[in-house]
Amino acid sequence: MSSIGIIMNGVSGRMGYRQHLLRSILAIREQGGVLLSDGSRVQVVPLLVGRDEAKLAELARRHDIADYTTDLDAALADDRWQIYADFLVTKARSVAIRKAIAAGKAIYTEKPTAESFEEALELAQLAEEAGVKNGVVHDKLYLPGLRKLKRLIDSGFFGRILSVRGEFGYWVFEGDWQAAQRPSWNYRSEDGGGIIVDMFPHWSYVLENLFGRVQSVYAQAATEIPERVDERGRPYAATADDAAYAIFQLEGGITAQLNSGWTTRVNRDELVEFQVDGTHGSAVVGLFGCKIQPRNATPKPVWNPDLADEHDYAADWIDSPANEVFENGFKTQWEEFLRHVLEDAPHPYDFLAGARGVQLAEQGLISCRDGRRVLLPEVALPQADALAGAAR
Numbered sequence: 200m201s202s203i204g205i206i207m208n209g210v211s212g213r214m215g216y217r218q219h220l221l222r223s224i225l226a227i228r229e230q231g232g233v234l235l236s237d238g239s240r241v242q243v244v245p246l247l248v249g250r251d252e253a254k255l256a257e258l259a260r261r262h263d264i265a266d267y268t269t270d271l272d273a274a275l276a277d278d279r280w281q282i283y284a285d286f287l288v289t290k291a292r293s294v295a296i297r298k299a300i301a302a303g304k305a306i307y308t309e310k311p312t313a314e315s316f317e318e319a320l321e322l323a324q325l326a327e328e329a330g331v332k333n334g335v336v337h338d339k340l341y342l343p344g345l346r347k348l349k350r351l352i353d354s355g356f357f358g359r360i361l362s363v364r365g366e367f368g369y370w371v372f373e374g375d376w377q378a379a380q381r382p383s384w385n386y387r388s389e390d391g392g393g394i395i396v397d398m399f400p401h402w403s404y405v406l407e408n409l410f411g412r413v414q415s416v417y418a419q420a421a422t423e424i425p426e427r428v429d430e431r432g433r434p435y436a437a438t439a440d441d442a443a444y445a446i447f448q449l450e451g452g453i454t455a456q457l458n459s460g461w462t463t464r465v466n467r468d469e470l471v472e473f474q475v476d477g478t479h480g481s482a483v484v485g486l487f488g489c490k491i492q493p494r495n496a497t498p499k500p501v502w503n504p505d506l507a508d509e510h511d512y513a514a515d516w517i518d519s520p521a522n523e524v525f526e527n528g529f530k531t532q533w534e535e536f537l538r539h540v541l542e543d544a545p546h547p548y549d550f551l552a553g554a555r556g557v558q559l560a561e562q563g564l565i566s567c568r569d570g571r572r573v574l575l576p577e578v579a580l581p582q583a584d585a586l587a588g589a590a591r
């Protein structure tokens with residue numbers, strides 16, 4: 200096969216356009232296609248799908264793309280397109296994915312895969328039964344900072360890892376005197392919004408792939424800005440959480456504490472930052488940066504409130520180099536998924552991983568509601584035999 204057709208649904212949205220079309224598929228097209236293990240290349244051919252024909256036509260013209268349509272069903276029925284990719288608002292996702300599974304397409308989707316864990320698990324089950332390859336965006340794992348962190352873990356730098364502390368957040372404008380920099384549906388729970396639903400799926404795969412599966416969650420969320428102004432200048436009630444303070448217990452005994460906020464002002468090097476402390480060393484990583492402090496370069500602070508401390512703690516850290524070129528993470532994951540579809544290369548970030556992310560968000564919300572720590576059972580697909588038995 201010298202080319203592969205990709206249905207890109209929701210391509211005019213924020214993520215669909217910038218990360219998936221521009222930075223991934225068009226960048227792959229520009230380089231002559233995705234490189235396979237035998238040295239050959241397969242070119243990508245996008246089909247733009249959405250609800251607004253004029254918008255699609257304009258995107259197609261701007262980027263020299265031959266195909267666009269508002270008719271998803273016709274696109275799914277057409278053999279020219281082998282992959283269905285979904286960047287819709289979360290609420291609209293599962294209906295479209297069900298159709299794509301029924302049409303036998305390989306599927307790649309944004310997170311969260313569904314609005315409820317039950318539905319996310321059902322999608323994983325349906326995809327498994329239909330034998331369609333499936334993948335979910337795990338972009339944060341591909342950030343240069345987190346790639347460097349993975350290297351540190353693999354090298355044994357930390358000794359025994361004790362804890363992870365993370366801060367994610369920035370100020371999202373209310374929309375009255377300055378336009379908000381995120382879509383208004385993010386702040387309405389009835390439209391699939393909320394910072395727990397948005398961020399916990401990310402925390403799920405970041406934690407399980409770097410440190411260990413999440414075994415329990417305690418979360419406290421708040422709607423700190425109760426009224427915002429939408430894209431058309433109309434005030435609306437912000438019904439979803441915009442800040443979440445959470446503690447996760449991980450397999451292996453590591454504690455992770457992650458704050459997520461759209462209502463905090465940045466006083467860090469980057470918009471997300473994790474500190475990992477281990478017996479032999481610590482690291483602070485962001486989107487790009489990674490600094491380390493081994494045990495042999497650790498200062499010995501002494502608590503003394505009577506004396507101003509002159510020690511420059513920031514100077515105790517050493518920058519960890521990249522040592523390789525890290526490309527855009529969305530593009531790198533797209534290439535892995537394409538190789539998975541084309542030559543069965545490994546891509547472990549499937550609908551079941553997506554379901555674990557939705558489970559963490561759902562249980563996080565239950566933890567907030569009930570004010571208690573919630574244990575997370577391991578997620579697995581019901582065995583085919585058990586399902587057949589249940590049907591009998």
Ligand SMILES: NC(=O)c1ccc[n+]([C@@H]2O[C@H](COP(=O)([O-])OP(=O)(O)OC[C@H]3O[C@@H](n4cnc5c(N)ncnc54)[C@H](O)[C@@H]3O)[C@@H](O)[C@H]2O)c1
Pocket residue numbers: 209210211212213214215249250286287288289291309310311336338382397
């Ligand atoms: N991986 C990440 O870092 C990341 C970051 C932000 C958002 N996301 C996820 O990406 C998805 C899209 O988010 P976004 O910020 O791009 O949103 P957006 O509002 O900018 O775009 C959403 C797209 O869905 C379309 N749409 C809206 N309602 C629809 C409906 N009822 N039926 C069909 N199409 C509809 C819109 O036209 C638009 O193309 C969400 O699921 C979100 O959780 C992921």
